[in-house]
Amino acid sequence: MAMEDREQEREPLTESMQARETQVPLENPDDTGSSNSSNEDTTTEEMPTSPSLRGQARSQSRDEVEHLLLDPGAQRFPALTEDYNDLPTYPLRPSYKEYHFQLRPASRPVVFDGCPEDPHKPASVPIYQTATFQQPSSSEFGSYDYTRSGNPTRTALEKQVAMLEFAHAAFAFTTGMSALNCVTRLLKPGDCILLTEDIYGGMHRLVSRVTAMANVNVVFIPTWDLDAVEKAFHEHPNIRILHMETPSNPLMRITDIRAVADICHANGCLLTVDSTMMSPHLQQPLNHGADIVIHSMTKFFGGHSDTMGGVVAVATEELAKQISFFQNAEGTGLGPFDCWLFLRGIKTLAIRVERAQENAHAIAAFLKRQSVVKKLYYAGLEPRQDTMKLNEQAAKDFKIHMGQARGGGSVISFTTGSTTLSRCIVDSLHLYKLTVSFGSCNSLVEMPAYLSHASIPAEERTLPEDLIRLSIGIEDVNDLIDDLQKALLIATGKKLNEEPPLRKGLNLEAKKLMKNMTKPEAPSVHSHIKFKATPSRSMKKKKVKKLDVTEDLISLNIDKNHFKLAIAFITGVACSVAILSMKK
Structure with missing residues (x-):
């Protein structure tokens, strides 16, 4: 079933719930009108409370519990208890597992009241920059006691x-890696964890160098191959977790979340999905059967490459208790100021993700036409009808992905067949910042084998060394394509460590002009000069290999201040063509 169809099945909020928006838990629409709906105890039980006040909620009416949800300051916890670890680390809050959205996807990140109990009704969630909280008495704990355990700003983000x-x-962590590490804490000595073969380098290092030290069996499999998944469950005992990415990073391999979830649950295994590549605006794995979803919030949640964080979202109360315990015990909860930065970033999540995805689709289409690109990896590019029979798997992957996501995202990878050529392309780009990570407003570029995935031993890598990964930002797509086109032109000329034919014989001024043209300049009035080299008679008789560029037509944007240099450049090109024809 397509994602849009599932969302249409969600019933709208009842009138009494609309006023409270996101602060009040909602009943499962499938249970509406059932014989249990009139039973007060059952109704309260259907209100998931996260690992907070579960016993207290059972003994109170729904109105009383809703009052506690809306006013965390009124919540009290006995200081004298048999097991201190049973005390919640944060106040009672609603579950959103069966939440009914009235709003469309683009509005959801924006319309949110993170502090409904604040009497001053701030438009932005305040930053509770404090380490400790005063307690009501010597025999009771209040909603918060210590920011390591919980903080109002973090609660709003979660x-x-x-x-x-x-x-x-959901639980916010200091980094994406601390979020992933917390999930591995669910494993015990003797357990086995299955992971997708094409996986983020940091996660590969974590499980192979850290998790494995706890006598946990670590096995990598192609999760996109359901037969291989089934086979793994027969070959390896005590499989506790299957962890995957879809699309994977960086080869964009697509895994059917629902199908793998069914296999996992039939074998008593948890399915965890790192959905960082998509963000919740494009993909919600819990709706497709996953038990846990993880994000590096550093990417799309923040969107500006200025703060670090991770988040773990879970489907059940039991998992929430375990994750919250490890978060508190290991002190990996995200600080209040960083939480506030992410709350601010989420407001523009939809508009940033959609713009970047639009740009990525155009750039993927551009790259697909380039002869220098040997293989293109992008989840959102539909195979052409005439090639579907030749590549049935690509057509199948596209159908699976679009059934569980709203688009291809904004990360693209491609190979050139040459590590030297790929390096040259990367070094020739100017608008794309050479750095790890993705999901920023700015476009980024890297070679995973040497940066983001360099921690994976070469013999264990499943990705090509010449692979280039682009994270597309929100700039004007024409500028991004221009920068790529110039980089391909320059890199192709350096392919054999010699100048390209069109650059031989150019005078010094023309060479300086070409160098300046590869650098971004301040906006100004431009003259658009287009030319096409016309071969001489001798060139027509003898086939001269053309420079490997995107089109026969070379388009140059030249500032009027450099008009004279442009004339020199064109003259140099004409001379080069003439010299080549004479040599031939």
């Missing part, structure tokens, strides 16, 4: 992420 992911609860 509630909003849970809402966007349709999760029971």
Whole structure:
């Protein structure tokens, strides 16, 4: 079933719930009108409370519990208890697993009240920059006691992420890696974890160098091959977790979340999905059967490459209890100021993701036409009808992906067949910042084998060394394509460590002009000069190999201040063509 169809099945909020928006838990629409709906105890039980006040919620009416949800300051916890670890680390808050959205996807990140109990009704969630909180008495704990355990700003962020992911609860961590590491804490000595073969380098290092030290069996499999998944469950005992990425990073391999979830659950295994590549605006794995979804919030949630964080969203109360315990015990909860930065970033999540995805689709189409690009990896590019029979898997992957996501995202990878050529292309780009990570407003470029995935031993890597990964930003797509086109032109000329034919014989001024043209300049009035080299008679008789560029037509944007240099450049090109024809 397509993602849009599932969302249409969600019933609208009842009138009494609309006023409270995201602060009040909602009943499962499938249970509406059932014989249990009139039973007060059952109704309260259907209100997931995250790992907070579960016993207290059972003994109170729905109105009383809703009052506690809306006013965390009124919540009290006994200081004298048999097991201190049973005390919640944050106040009672609603589950969003069965939340009913009235709003369309683009509005959801924007319309959110993170502090409904604040009497001053701030438009932005305040930053609770404090380490400790005063307690009501010597025999009671209040809603918060220590920011390591919980903080109102962090609670607001975790509630909003849970809402966007349709999760029971979510937990914010200092980094994406600390979030992933917390999930591995669910494993015990003797357990086995299955992971997708094409996986982020940091996760590969974590499980192979750290998790494995706890006597956990680590096995990598092609999760996109369902037969291989089934086979792994027969070959390896005590499989506790299957962890995957879809699309994977960086080869964009597509895994059917629902199909793998069914296999996992039939074998008593948890399915965890790193959905960083998509963001919750494009993909919600919990809606397709996953038990846990992880994000590096450093990417799309922040969107500006200025803060670090991770988040774990879970589907059940039991998982919420375990994740919250490890978060508190290991002190990996995200600080209040970083939480506030992510709350601010989420407001523009939809518009940033959509613009970047539009740009990525255009750039993927551009790259697909380039002869220098040997293989293109992008989840959002539909195979052409005339090539579907030749590449049935690509057509199948596209159908699976579009059934569980709203687009291809904004990350593209491609190979050139030559590591030297790929390096030259990367070094010739100017608008694309050479750096790890993705999901920023700015476009980024890297070679994973030497940066983001360099920690994976060469013999264990499943990615080509000449692979280039582009993270497309929100700039004008024409500028991004221009920069790529110039880089391909320059790199192709350096392919054999010699100047390209069109650059031989150019005078010094023309060479300086070409060098300046590869650098971004301040906006100004431009003259658009287009020319096409016309071969001489001798060139027509003898086939002269053309420079490997995107089109026969070379388009140059030349500032009027450099008009004289442009004339020199054109003259140099004409001379080069003449010299070549004479030599031939």
